[in-house]
Amino acid sequence: MRLSQIIELLGNNVLQVVNPGNIDPEFEHVESDSRILKENDLFICIKGQAFDSHLIARELQKKGAAALIAETAIEDEEILIPIVYVKSSRLAEALLTMEECNHPYRKLTTIGVTGTNGKTTITTLIYHVLSIFERKASLIGTVRNVVGENVYTNPKNTTPGPFELARLLQLSTKLKSEYFVMEVSSHSLSMNRVEGMRFDVGIITNVTRDHLDFHSSFEDYYRAKMHLFSLLKSNGIAVVNGDKINIADIHISRNRIITYGFGDESDYRIEDLDISRTGMDFTIHTPFGSSQRVYTRLIGEHNAYNVAAAIAVLNSLNYDMDHILKAISSFGGVPGRFEFVEEATKYGFDVVIDFAHTPDALEKLLRTARRLSPGRLILVFGAGGSADKGKRPLMSEVSSRFSDVVILTSDDPKNDDPLEILQDLESGIDKFKPYLVIPDRKEAISVALTLANRQDMVLIAGRGHEDFQILKDRKVPFNDKQVVKDILETKFRRHIKK
């Protein structure tokens, strides 16, 4: 692609072009990482959180960059290559990488899920059903990225950056995938990561308090999520939790919006939810007048929403309800989401691992647990560091309200002082209810298990499937489920033998 074509493609994102030699170079490739820049690349300068590549313009020129895209002034007389100034470098990055890859999303049915909670569950469930139907699909999200036989676990981001996204889309088309099912985080929407692609289906689950370290306000966070619907293909549809989201906020015609929920107005309406320890069932009424009983191994009202969302999407893609419901019934869930540690049952109590790390998710977890457990609820949780501090006391407040014993502990402290995080958490706790503060997570889990009597339920929240803890810049192995199993195996087995 030539520089003149790039300028045309970027349209009104372009502010100014500085081209001392008045040249129109042709580029081999668009790059935004100086470490892998090659001669004749067009380089996009980005001011990131850790690094600002505008500051290394000379090095970029020396390495062979044929032109630069920039959003802040590069005042260096030695820079002789053209510079295209734009309003947003990240937007330019998204548009140009997708152009370079020839818009692979056009050959795929793309399904994007946004919302504070439920993204991984819904994407994984849709992927599962499509796999049962023997349809080739890719899955992109927090837990893993799967494209054909390639599985990338613990990806850096829930939603990849533009280069990786374009590469995953391209690989999907190369491997003849039909579907591309992905989580779309609010960070990615704000940072224009997905701006280069378009979706056949956009799903929104809910928007509740989270990430207010990154977003300037709740309204800003909400707006970021809603932006997904600006990225629909011309005939794309929105699948919306009608109980949680005001459809007036989605600016597409009503006949392209499908709602799900318990509310009477829902297109896919949930009724008569019956929850047990092994799964749940409910009736789903469809907009085509049919009503069927759904069985799922997922547990909790929040998961009834997630299952209804998946049904609405798949049925809208013209899959038959009987087949959808059969495939859903065989879905075993996502690791670390309301996952029982079966080894605990022989000791007479339950242990559940869950990824809840927002006030709303904790409430949903505890309400579900209360429905299932005749005994006490003993909750172990902490809060992540370097993230939304304001949600910490709100999480404790919910925890005090819905559980019987709370043990505050460490999550992923990252660069924050673990004791300061605990103080923030403690400030929201109800001091008239039993609670403990045990900074060491393993010890906290051990104490919770020791406190558990017959029929109690121990809930270990916040880390879910994750198998590490981030302490400053150290990543140490830590998996809640494994830790529970180890404690039961050592401490409890010995105890029983005596």
Ligand SMILES: CC(=O)N[C@H]1[C@@H](OP(=O)(O)OP(=O)(O)OC[C@H]2O[C@@H](n3ccc(=O)[nH]c3=O)[C@H](O)[C@@H]2O)O[C@H](CO)[C@@H](O)[C@@H]1O[C@H](C)C(=O)N[C@@H](C)C(=O)N[C@H](CCC(=O)O)C(=O)O
């Ligand atoms: C704060 C943040 O969101 N950072 C994201 C951002 O990184 P960045 O661009 O700011 O990175 P940077 O290191 O400052 O570099 C800036 C630029 O300089 C370039 N560079 C850098 C070094 C160098 O030597 N040369 C060079 O050219 C880089 O290639 C980049 O273009 O853009 C990257 C690519 O898109 C992301 O991977 C990265 O996510 C970091 C890892 C992150 O942790 N993000 C979290 C907050 C996040 O996005 N989370 C959400 C999910 C949250 C949830 O739902 O719970 C997600 O979607 O993952």
Ligand SMILES: Nc1ncnc2c1ncn2[C@@H]1O[C@H](COP(=O)(O)OP(=O)(O)OP(=O)(O)O)[C@@H](O)[C@H]1O
């Ligand atoms: N529909 C829902 N409404 C509220 N809470 C939910 C819902 N679905 C899941 N949760 C809660 O959120 C936790 C994470 O679920 P899931 O991984 O599906 O969400 P996510 O949106 O992908 O989360 P994250 O963005 O943090 O990765 C679950 O363990 C559960 O506690």
